[in-house]
Every structure is written in C-alpha cells, then in structure tokens.
Amino acid sequence: MKKINIIGAGLSGSEAAYQLSKRGYSVNLYEVKRLKRNSVQVTNNLAELVCSNSLRSDDLLNAVGTLKEEMRLLDSLIIKAAEFARVPAGGSLAVDREKFSEYVTKALNDNPLINIIDEEVSEIDNEAVTLIASGPLTTEKMQNQINDLLGKDDFYFYDAVAPIITKDSINMDIAFRKNRYEKGETEDYINCPMTKEQYDHFYNELINAELAIGHLEGEDSFKYFEGCMPVEGMAKRGEKTLLFGPMKPQGLRNLDGTTNYAVVQLRQDDAKDSLYNIVGFQTNLKWPEQKRVFSLIPGLENANFVRYGVMHKNNFINSPKVLNSFLQLKTNSNIFFAGQITGVEGYVESTVTGIIAAINIDKYLNNQPLVVPPSSTVTGALINYINKASTTNFQPMKANWGIIDEIDVDKRNGKNAKKEAYSQRALAAMKEFIDKI
Numbered sequence: 001m002k003k004i005n006i007i008g009a010g011l012s013g014s015e016a017a018y019q020l021s022k023r024g025y026s027v028n029l030y031e032v033k034r035l036k037r038n039s040v041q042v043t044n045n046l047a048e049l050v051c052s053n054s055l056r057s058d059d060l061l062n063a064v065g066t067l068k069e070e071m072r073l074l075d076s077l078i079i080k081a082a083e084f085a086r087v088p089a090g091g092s093l094a095v096d097r098e099k100f101s102e103y104v105t106k107a108l109n110d111n112p113l114i115n116i117i118d119e120e121v122s123e124i125d126n127e128a129v130t131l132i133a134s135g136p137l138t139t140e141k142m143q144n145q146i147n148d149l150l151g152k153d154d155f156y157f158y159d160a161v162a163p164i165i166t167k168d169s170i171n172m173d174i175a176f177r178k179n180r181y182e183k184g185e186t187e188d189y190i191n192c193p194m195t196k197e198q199y200d201h202f203y204n205e206l207i208n209a210e211l212a213i214g215h216l217e218g219e220d221s222f223k224y225f226e227g228c229m230p231v232e233g234m235a236k237r238g239e240k241t242l243l244f245g246p247m248k249p250q251g252l253r254n255l256d257g258t259t260n261y262a263v264v265q266l267r268q269d270d271a272k273d274s275l276y277n278i279v280g281f282q283t284n285l286k287w288p289e290q291k292r293v294f295s296l297i298p299g300l301e302n303a304n305f306v307r308y309g310v311m312h313k314n315n316f317i318n319s320p321k322v323l324n325s326f327l328q329l330k331t332n333s334n335i336f337f338a339g340q341i342t343g344v345e346g347y348v349e350s351t352v353t354g355i356i357a358a359i360n361i362d363k364y365l366n367n368q369p370l371v372v373p374p375s376s377t378v379t380g381a382l383i384n385y386i387n388k389a390s391t392t393n394f395q396p397m398k399a400n401w402g403i404i405d406e407i408d409v410d411k412r413n414g415k416n417a418k419k420e421a422y423s424q425r426a427l428a429a430m431k432e433f434i435d436k437i
C-alpha cells in the first residue's frame, strides 16, 4: 500500500491522521515543534491552540455553530477533544487548552496506525501520498518546497485584508452605486459618502483606535506593506492623507450631482454578490474597534462584518488556481492540502478541511471518484469558496452564512428564520453526504 505522509500535526493534520486511521490507513505524521517551536507555540503537545481558547459559537443559528455540528456528524477528533476539555463560555465552545491538546496528543500517540515523527520536513517524498497541513506559520524549508511546487506567485506570506461585510446589511438609503468617473458599463461599486463633520469624527476615532497585538504591529509593520498600508497607518501620516487615498471623493458625485467631502468605496467580494469589502481598508485594529469605528461610515451603521481586516503573517496558497475542489493539487494528484494554508481561516474551518482531505485521500487510493459535501453545507460552502474565489486577489475566509447557497425565506417569519433554514438544510445535506460516501 502507498505510504501516506502528513506534514504538520496541528489542528488539520491531527484531524486528518485520525480520519485516515479510522479508514484503516497507516500514517506518518510529521511535526517539527518538539525540535523547533514557532513564535506562538508554547507546548510540546499536538493540535495546539496558539491564541484564543474558543472554537467560537456553538449556536446552530451561527454558521460556525452549524459547521461544528457537521463535524460532529463526521466524527471529528478535534470536536471530541473540545467537548472533553470544554469550559463554561455562554453560547461558545471554549476549552481548557492544555486538556484539549493533551486529549488529541494521547489519542494519536495511542493509535497504532499513526506514527508521529518529530522532524522538520524539508522535502516532499514523491513516492508517498502527501497531505501538506503545515499551517499559517509553515517553516522556511517547507515554504521553499511549496514555492518549488507552485511557483512564488501562488504562495503568500502575509495576509493584509480589508474587512468584508454582507451586502444586505448596507444602508442603501445612504450609500449609492456608481463607478469612479462612471467608467464601465455596470455600476459595480457601492459608495458611502461623508460630510466634513462626519469625516473629522471618523478620522479622530480611527487614529485613536486600539491596535491588535500579536500580529504585525505599529510602525515596524508598515515596512512590509509600503504598497499596502493599514488604513490607520495612512491616516496617522496626516489629516488629509486618506482624502488622496482610499477615501478620495473625486469622480464620485451623489446621484443628484452634489459632491462629497470623502467617499468610502465597497467592492464585490464573492461570485454570488452577497459580500463586499471596504476598499483600501486593510487594517491592524482590534476587531471590536473595527466594528465600532467602521460602523461610523454613513451607510455602514448596521454593517454585518463576516471577516475583520487583518495584517499578519499567514502562509496560504492560491487555492482557486492550484487546487481542485477535492483539496488535491491540480498538477500532482499525490499531493493534498488542508488547514489554514488552503485559505480557510480559523481553528474550526482549518480542521474541517483535514476531514475532507482525508476522505479524498481514501477515495484516491481506492481509485474512486473524489467527493465534496454540497455547498448547502457550511463545509461545502467553504471549500466552494476557496475553489471559486478570484485567483488574482484570493483572501482567506471564515465560516459565515454569506457564502452558503441562498434560500428565499419570508421575512415575516422572524429575523432568525433564514438562519434556521440554512442550518437545517446544511445538516440534512451533510447527513445525506455521509450516507452516500
């Protein structure tokens, strides 16, 4: 039988090893941390939660809550570990992080089919089927291998993205559709106009807002991003700098022909036209600060943020270009990817790709057609997103209802009716998928 190598025993790699062992395969699980830790690892255990101890909402009305339920149906080891290590956290699934990682480490150590190898992989073995699950902080040697595999243009080192909001949360009584200088045949951009008073208030809140820690911080970070400055960094260069950058009003008159002091533009972010990003607003602000400050933009007072802006080290590949929809490399069918490196974002999202990669490695080794859950499931919608997103400006994505196939629900049934319908449909579709495979 063909050898299976998994590179990285983080969340997705550990999950994939467990899922493959359940299907009867022996797995070599390579992990470097006991020889050399990265800047955020603090223990020798596998599947370390490097930052928050929360796997976020456990509410089925929330997409990540439904995603976790789908993973329970898929018998996820990581979710079992989280239930075992659960600590009280309201509607969230938060864990004692030591207990959580110890549970996973023991489950893998005790498994006779899983061979944990403390080694930094620096070369991909062409004879083996390989799952690359080396995470957002892949070691340099592995980065070089991935570069050789994909080419430099399709492997990214930093994430510098603007917040993304749902289109249906934009107040179109204030915002208006128009392209700058009315170029193009369709009105692609949504514009949020500002008076001088509104700008001054926004500007003061922006430059005084709290920055995130642990990611790229302060002035030092700007040298990485001269072409892609954080919006607050640009603002700190001068009161009017933004008016010559992402808040430039020129060419964006109101529909009645009047002019604005400043304009913030929103650009379509997904093929379905349900998500919009705030153009040029890549940021290093804390997430609650982003919500507070960016909601001051007229038209965004009730904005629903599905992804906050971030600027941090993050290795991820250009999945829409290089992977097929089964997490397999288009140019080498022996190689699969899982985890944050595929362009999903978050503990839970990373883990679920480990399950899907394992299912498909099994199918591949059995010469059976590869599979992916339908995009009415949160799992399927995430994989669909990383598969169909723009190849020229691919940005990572968390679980959210904005990426799932739309359902028409009568609004009179209450504000949660749509989410309930999404969740029920997702779980029914996942059960059907599991029965089929």
Ligand SMILES: Cc1cc2nc3c(=O)[nH]c(=O)nc-3n(C[C@H](O)[C@H](O)[C@H](O)COP(=O)(O)OP(=O)(O)OC[C@H]3O[C@@H](n4cnc5c(N)ncnc54)[C@H](O)[C@@H]3O)c2cc1C
Binding pocket: 007, 008, 009, 010, 011, 012, 013, 030, 031, 032, 033, 038, 040, 047, 048, 049, 050, 051, 052, 053, 119, 120, 121, 122, 133, 134, 135, 136, 137, 138, 139, 141, 142, 214, 313, 338, 339, 340, 341, 345, 346, 347, 348, 350, 351
């Ligand atoms: C600083 C930081 C903070 C984050 N905070 C959160 C958060 O609070 N909440 C959240 O939901 N998500 C967070 N994330 C995002 C992400 O969900 C986690 O990083 C998650 O652990 C990703 O899972 P993974 O399996 O892709 O990678 P990881 O869990 O990082 O696993 C990858 C493993 O591969 C190993 N490895 C790397 N290179 C090699 C090599 N050459 N050979 C062998 N092993 C190798 C690493 O040591 C690591 O153990 C954060 C990311 C970062 C970078």
